[in-house]
Amino acid sequence: MSTKRSQNFSKDEVAGFVNEVERQKKVIFERHDQGEVTNQWKKRAWEEMAETVSNVTGERRDIQTIKKKWSDVKSLAKKKAAKCQRSAIQTGGGPPAPRLDEVDEKVVSLLGTGAIKGVPGGIDSTGESVIEESE
Secondary structure, eight states: OOOOOOOOOOHHHHHHHHHHHHHTHHHHHSOGGGSSOOHHHHHHHHHHHHHHHHHHHSOOOOHHHHHHHHHHHHHHHHHHHHHHHHHHHOOSOSSOOOOOOHHHHHHHHHHOTHHHHOOTTOBOTTSOBOOOOOO
16 A cells, blocks of 8 residues: 655745744743643644644645654754854855855754854864854
8 A cells, every 4th residue: 555745845834834833932842841831732732833834735744744844944954054154164265155044044043053053162073172153
């Protein structure tokens, strides 16, 4: 028995989804031991996001699909932001630094600078210290 593959997420779906994550961030990002958020609240927030995204194009999206998409969107935004960061501190000519689009900027702002630059004073996997630059 073969299953039908879902359509890829459209740009509108991804933008709407990131807006929903921003709206629900207190519930989905808060740890259970740090507040009043329960698993039921988190599940309901993910269900609401899946419903909202599904309403954009009519393609039915379930919670697992939405969570996987959030993981993919986060990963891609972090990679793009890190590439921008590296490009900004390089010397010499070459092509201009890549720019983050509006959705990537929103994802990076939701994640915070620690997700991109690392923990100030921490040690990365190569053993080099992470030094925070003054802006």
